[in-house]
Amino acid sequence: MEQQYLQGNYRLIQKRNLAKNIYDFTIEAKEMADIAQAGQFVHLRVAGFMLRRPISICEIDRDAGALRLVFEVRGEGTAVLANLIEGQLVDVLGPLGKGFTLLSPDSQAVVVGGGIGTPPMLETAKHYGKNATAITGFRSANAVILQEDFQRIGSSVMLCTDDGTMGAKGFVTQALRTRLMESHADIIYACGPHAMLKGIVELAREFGVRCEVSLEERMGCGVGACLVCACKTVKDGEEYYAHVCKDGPVFPAEELIWE
Structure with missing residues (x-):
């Protein structure tokens, strides 16, 4: 289509x-x-x-x-x-671009945002309301955004900062592991730096939870006509380069190849 x-x-x-x-x-x-x-x-x-x-x-x-x-x-x-x-x-x-796959609103969802990867998580969490857990990570207290917004829509909030100046000191992957050990999740959504996404995908695999990630890449045209935002993916056993702007920015975790 x-x-x-x-x-x-x-x-x-x-x-x-x-x-x-x-x-x-x-x-x-x-x-x-x-x-x-x-x-x-x-x-x-x-x-x-x-x-x-x-x-x-x-x-x-x-x-x-x-x-x-x-x-x-x-x-x-x-x-x-x-x-x-x-x-x-x-x-x-x-x-x-291709957005996130939204399940039934009564599903248990975890949204994970790192830094400026946090904004697209808000609309995603809003679909699930109180059934969403929002895990967000920032460098320091002065970079923290959107916490009141996640609370406004009824989601549980887990905040992490690298330096511990606000929320828990540490990375979102640590908070995600804690959340997955505490209770069941039907799906994980994530957006942020590549290293963070890679860690989240590994956790999703470990706990057997469906996962979709949104990639941040430099773009030219935004509609798939240029080749600036290519990323390596695999589908049906075949490796190929996808366009983040058109085939993504959201990809099922199992389709991504982490270089």
């Missing part, structure tokens, strides 16, 4: 600064909100730059016809984005 996506200029209706260099945009885009899924992303055009910037969808508000995007300033392009003001129009292409 060919992917359905839109492109247009949409109004930035709310902008907040969540932590150092981390911004929270709400964009009025009813047609996109109607078809967007948890785990998808949008591609934003930045004035003066040829390539668009991929930003994960953090929340979908179909009633208000809005998309919430949370991103980190990582270079000149995202710095320009961060300077937009409420009321301005943003050129958005989306929703793009």
